[in-house]
Amino acid sequence: MVECVVRNWQGEEVGQATLELRVAREESAAHIVHRALVRQMTNARQGTASTKTRAEVRGGGRKPWRQKGTGRARAGSIRSPLWRGGGVIFGPKPRNYEIKMNRKERRLALRTALASRATDMIVVEDFAEQLSRPKTKELVAAIARWGIEPEAKVLLILPELAQNVYLSARNVEKLNLIPATQLNVYDLLNADKIVVTASAIKKIQEVYGE
Incomplete structure (x- = not known):
């Protein structure tokens, strides 16, 4: 169970919020969160890197010079990997980097990662109505009032994306x-501070609690 202080738009404490999530056992928590993080980052790879082998490079069908009598080394193609402009030996080819992880494990890792950031979590009242129009300066000022340093990486979690807050x-x-x-494990672990609204x-x- 995670207990957090709730702050309003001005940064004043106005209540308490409780987040109850079933997390992994202490001895296996780091392992399952690490697996989920590796899976997310690996699955984000496109896997489109590609090079041509000597069979795919254009040209090189004719033997460049006769086998014997020239004093040069034997050569059968100008597209040999030893030649400039030749094919690539064991170069990358398009591949799928996907790593599978059971849905229950993924959700357990997510809950565990979120609970582990309890000390860096700031709960605030819903403030969408405070931004009647897009105003970056007002949002930055509010974040400062909530006690977050200007250079900190902040993850802001809302129940749904409000247009003015997004802009x-x-x-x-x-x-x-x-x-x-x-929510995802990478964003939760990458942020220095996590700001969550009460409705979020x-x-x-509702979504992740079990």
Whole structure:
């Protein structure tokens, strides 16, 4: 169970929020979170790197010179991997880097990662109505009032993406904005501070709580 202080738009403490999530056992928590992180980062690879072998490089069908009598080394093709412009030996070819992980394990790793960041989590009241129009300056000022340093990487979790909040946040370099239904292990571990709205806490409990 995670207990957090709830702050309002001005940064004042106005209550408490509780997040109850079933997490992995302490002895296996780091292992399962690491597996989920490796899976996410590996699955993000496109796997489109490709080089041509000597059979695929254009040209080189004719033997460049006769086998014997020239004093030169024997050569059968100008597309030999030993030649400039030749094929590549054991170069990369398109491949699938996908790693599979059971859905229950993925969700357990996500809950464990979120619970592990409890000390860096700041719960705030819903503030979408405070931004009647997109205003990056006001959002940055609010983040400072919540006690977050300007150079910190911040993950802002909302129940759903509000247009004015999204437009206010998209130009802040170290601010990452995601809806509660799209939580992932990398973003949770990469952020220095995690800001969650009160309604997003309920959404997380509803979607990921077991």
